[in-house]
Amino acid sequence: MQRLFLLVAVMLLSGCLTAPPKEAARPTLMPRAQSYKDLTHLPAPTGKIFVSVYNIQDETGQFKPYPASNFSTAVPQSATAMLVTALKDSRWFIPLERQGLQNLLNERKIIRAAQENGTVAINNRIPLQSLTAANIMVEGSIIRL
Template identity: 45%
Template sequence: MNGPAWRGSLSPTRRTAQTGLAVFFCVLVSACALPKEPSQVANAAQLTPATPSTHDLRNLPPPTGRITAAVYGFRDQTGQYKPAPDSSFSTSVTQGAASMLVKALKESGWFTPVERESLQELLTERRIVRALDGSQDNAPGIQIPALVPASVLINGGILSYESNVRTGGLGARFLGVGLSTQYRVDQVTVGLRSVDIRTGRVLQTVSTTKTIFSYEIRPSVFKFVNFKDLLEVEGGITRNEPAQLCVKEAIEAAVIHLTVQGVKDGNWALANRADWDLPIFQKYLQEEQTYALTLPDDAAPDTAGQNTSATN
């Protein structure tokens, strides 16, 4: 007499237990892959996060008097678009860098920005006010003060955006259980200059560079739970530094360097001359003086080869 049809294979109880164990293991690995819950669907709006350059910008010592500055625009000069499939629709960097520059100038406490990017709209509104002046009976006259002229013109742009400046990764697997990580470094460069509106002479010009760091961590499991059943589990978490905040930090650093250079060249002055020795001023002054004296590791000259050639 033949035995049960399932003899020689796994019993239903054992198969159910292994299936439950596999599901539990998947949930456990997923919990390890996501150390915290993803971003909520809706949350309250907040101010844009500050950067290290924001703190330095707000801690600059006061000047003898604020400089009236005009910003007509801060253009994207990179010509870079995001990779496919949205390369035809979205640029790699923000198109609102002029607003970031105006905000940085105002927060520094050294400059008073005047509206020039929307100058045509401003003049239109002033003409409307003048047209209404005295048009109503017994209406008081409307006095419109003159527009404030600028002392300096501050312009520039986002000069370059380089993708995959440096990439790398590391991974390991043992008995079907592994973990891998990858990273990528991009780079954005900003140029800024100040111009004397009376003579057109360029007073200062600076260029700042900020790296954009991205990384990915991916755990995985690839294992046979029995002769025919294969368990495969993958998870992962990715962190990308916002390009918009990197552009913001590069602009703020450029404003600080522009201010320090202007004080050094005598274009504007500190309210208290003793503030020149403050660490925040000396930090950026030292960076300006030494940035061209040190070369990157991959650009250093081959002095050993030169000495060998000279010896031969």
Template identity: 45%
Template sequence: MHKSQTGPDTAQRGLKILLTAAVCLALVACAVPHKPAEVATPAHLTPATPSTRDLVKLPPPKGKVTVAVYGFRDQTGQYKPAPDSSFSTSVTQGASSMLVKALKDSGWFTPVERESLQELLTERRIVRALDGSQGEAAPNIQIPALMPASILIDGGIVAYESNVRTGGLGARFLGVGLSTQYRMDQVTVSLRSVDIRSGRVLQAVSTTKTIFSYEVRPSVYKFVNFKDLLEIEGGVTSNEPTQLCVKEAIEAAVIHLTVQGLKDRNWLLRDENDWNSPLIQAYLQEGNTYAINVADLPAGGAAAMEAAPATSSDSFSNP
């Protein structure tokens, strides 16, 4: 007969089993999805971007410009890569709403409804149909005329490039390591203003915003004993929201469009001394930097520019 072994080896193996079970339970508890704390917070306004702060700080105009926006479409044709749905687009389809809000927040423009013009006209016809069907003592219903626009704002999201730049870095020492990876995408927005009386394009701007994503992943891969291996992995990923990047690109385009219109005297400042404000000069300098350097022009280019006629000084600002 063999006697059961109850020596120190058996106790040690039992202790290892209990310790392994405890570690497994702890890892399972960490892996079980919990309700994120952000879900419990109430809804709030969309976060402001650096361009939003510049947009609302623009000096006041002499008179607001009435503008119409018929649409601001996604012209990229890009879809999210697998494993996402092939029918899900990479950028938002509601960019026209962002543009209308940016124009209104600037304090320079008065947007009029054109995207849902058919619905607006239907409601006006309903109101006219009610006129005369009320009692004799009821007052007549007066509907004012629709406000015409002097400027048409058009454009769209013209490009979305993914994986413009990717990279990473990692290190491991004695089984303990840390690695990081990043990826850069970019979205490009084009915006132009058109004189509805002549169809002449007054200003045209294009802005690009980088979308930055990164991942940090620590890990432990180490033998805690001759035959016992400990392996722990974690990770944190941060992705810039694409819709906020599109919003910032649109707001920057509206600011550049406004500054270019001031430069061409298409609209005017309430106080001409505001032309020297740091905000306007900063965006004006950025536009001048983007322009072609006169020294790089072919022979006769600078003379041709100096001999070019001055731009029209027609102002579209409402008094």
């Protein structure tokens, strides 16, 4: 009877065991394309070009399954950051990231209003400088892979 009880207890408790966690896939970097290598090996520019990068959206509608993720797009969601990095690495451009421009403009309005009525914090007493204007503006979408 004790053996039967022990056997049932072991069987019940073994149901509480969990499988060891699966080893997560190691993160990998995207390989650099030939166009990136061409961009970074351009001759030195005579002057820098200011480029405002607003937003690069994924409009492909394609999804690709990844481990530990239910919905994952086939296109990386950091296309804006990737473009800014490529422009910076080319040494030809000074990218002006404008993806969160509306938030920045709202914050500047708050600071200016506080400066006008004298309730400004110590670190915001200096008048705000103008934003740098760009020679080129980039905004777009990825529509096809």
